[in-house]
Amino acid sequence: MGRYITLTKVGGTRAIYLCELEVYGQGPNNVALTKPVTGISLEQGTLHTLPYLIDGIPDTCADSGPAVNRPSFQIDLGQDHLVQAVKLVFPNDCTQTLSKGGCFYGNTVISVSDEQNSDGELCVRIQDNVFQPKGELILDCEAGAVMGRYITLTKVGATRAIYLCELEVYGQGTGINSGCWRDDLRCGPGFPLPNGSPAECDPDSIYPCCSAAGWCGNTAAHCTCDSCRDFRKL
Numbered sequence: 001m002g003r004y005i006t007l008t009k010v011g012g013t014r015a016i017y018l019c020e021l022e023v024y025g026q027g028p029n030n031v032a033l034t035k036p037v038t039g040i041s042l043e044q045g046t047l048h049t050l051p052y053l054i055d056g057i058p059d060t061c062a063d064s065g066p067a068v069n070r071p072s073f074q075i076d077l078g079q080d081h082l083v084q085a086v087k088l089v090f091p092n093d094c095t096q097t098l099s100k101g102g103c104f105y106g107n108t109v110i111s112v113s114d115e116q117n118s119d120g121e122l123c124v125r126i127q128d129n130v131f132q133p134k135g136e137l138i139l140d141c142e143a144g145a146v147m148g149r150y151i152t153l154t155k156v157g158a159t160r161a162i163y164l165c166e167l168e169v170y171g172q173g174t175g176i177n178s179g180c181w182r183d184d185l186r187c188g189p190g191f192p193l194p195n196g197s198p199a200e201c202d203p204d205s206i207y208p209c210c211s212a213a214g215w216c217g218n219t220a221a222h223c224t225c226d227s228c229r230d231f232r233k234l
C-alpha cells in the first residue's frame with residue numbers, strides 16, 4: 001500500500017534509461033472521472049467549462065456563470081452505482097473566485113437518482129454556509145450508500161453561482177454498462193466486456209484512444225502509434 005512508486009538502481013553508477021514504468025494495483029476509483037456532466041439552470045456561455053468538473057485535474061474548474069436560481073451540476077455515471085462518498089475539490093485561490101461564489105458551499109445538497117434532471121435520494125447535505133478555503137472536502141453518504149446513475153450537486157435556494165474544480169464520486173458499479181467501454185479505463189482484447197468482446201474507449205470522453213498496453217488515454221502513445229486505436233475516428 002502506498003502512493004509513491006520509486007525505481008532505484010541500488011549502488012549503480014550508470015544512469016537509468018527506461019521507456020515506460022507501468023504500475024498495477026487497486027485503489028478507490030473515482031467513478032465520475034470523464035463522465036458526461038450537465039448544468040441545470042446554467043447559461044449557455046458557461047457550458048464549455050463543465051468538463052473541468054470531472055477531468056481529474058484540480059486546477060481546472062467548472063463555473064456555473066452569473067447568479068442563477070438553484071444552480072446545479074449533474075454527472076451521468078452511465079450505469080447504476082452504489083454511491084458511498086463524494087469529494088469536492090475547491091479552487092486553489094479562493095480570493096480570485098469569491099465573486100463567483102467559489103468557496104462557499106453551505107446549503108448544498110448532493111443527491112443520487114435513477115432519472116436525468118431529477119434530484120432523487122439524498123447522499124449528503126452541507127448544512128452551514130461555511131467558507132471552504134483551498135483544499136478538498138470528503139463526505140460520506142449519510143445513509144451509508146445510495147443507488148443511482150445520476151449525481152446532482154445543487155445549491156438549494158442559492159443565488160450565487162457554483163465554482164468547483166472537481167466532483168469525485170466513490171462507489172461500486174453494477175457491472176452493467178450500456179456502452180462498449182469499461183469504468184477502469186482498460187481496453188483491447190486483453191480486457192473484455194461482460195459479453196466477451198474487447199473493450200473500447202468512450203469516444204466522447206477525454207480518454208478516447210486505446211494504447212498498445214490496453215489503457216484508454218489521449219496521448220500519442222494512446223492515439224497515433226501503430227497498434228493504437230482512436231475511437232473518435234471509427
Ligand SMILES: [Ca+2]
Pocket residue numbers: 052053054055056057058059060061165166
Ligand atoms: Ca478539474
